[in-house]
Amino acid sequence: MISEQANKIFDQAITDYHVHNLIDAQLKNPYSKHSLEHLLYLKCWIDTVQWHMEDEVRDPSIDPVKGLLWKRRIDQSNQERTDTVEYIDSYYLDKFKDVGPLPDATINTESPAWAIDRLSILALKIYHMQLEATRLSASPEHRSQCNAKLQVLLEQRADLSGSIDQLLDDISSGKKYMKVYKQMKMYNDPSLNPILYAEDPKV
Template structure:
């Protein structure tokens, strides 16, 4: 997994430059049924697709010339894309933890994965998957800011300030990529480890969201 940060940045940029943006990812099997490299690439691309979809919906939700129904549809789409983005992040961590030998492969996708962490390794609070997720968002910011530097309907000051911001964003993404590579290297050396952190997004689940529970109870009583 040498230079994973550079590989992730390249994948993010390549898909954003493609016509239509990141492609819709097809379903994939769990680790062990296909090669880890193939699955890792798939779930990184899937995470990026849903981050891109989320970004587009967030823009639409800020419209001021449409009705409340349109904004409500945007909000529901945002919730769905955010859930899918988090699910993909968890899949990335499952695959990496399995490949790094930090969890038992058969339990990696459960809520209680069996740890194989070496004694003395430090726990890293941020997972590799969450760093990759942040790099995806950073790629979207870079893509959007680069577009600002190329606009012809604005003055030089706008393009110049956008270029300064673009360079800072590129630097920040480079920092994240190096942090990812250092975390992977430390885990391979037995110095560090990370876990899959389940998000348990309750607002999308009618069993846990109190507003949805109240709606169901009202329907049952009516």
């Protein structure tokens, strides 16, 4: 099942990151570059780095200039995250290219890769909620509340994992079909963001 494989790889990426716990730590993807495993590891690594950047930018005493730098790094990370999700969808489009949809086949509300994206984020939530649920410097009440939230997150992961596996089974059997729309983010495109193209008379 792909969800079992993905969850293991996500946990591996999160653990690997926290060996040094540095936003600028060098990515050392252990999987073959053109494999699905490579994309899954990369996806979760990007998410993990961005998680910690989001922590930094929420410092209430942060210098505004430093905050803007973090915001721009987060924007860049979001673009890398989106690109990686689309690479994962491209993998599945190729994998299922010869599957003919059944006459009553339907389309899903989200593509396989965007569902896997949510699974990666859940892995991060589970990791950090587990830390909070066992943090000895926190109050018993805090740990108890976090443990309750952790159980919900674990249930969510089980449900989402099953849904992803079912979706891929349905696509492989023709019960559902893939239709992927590129994100077409406009604010990073100098020809589409009016603030950016106002500065360039050639656009």
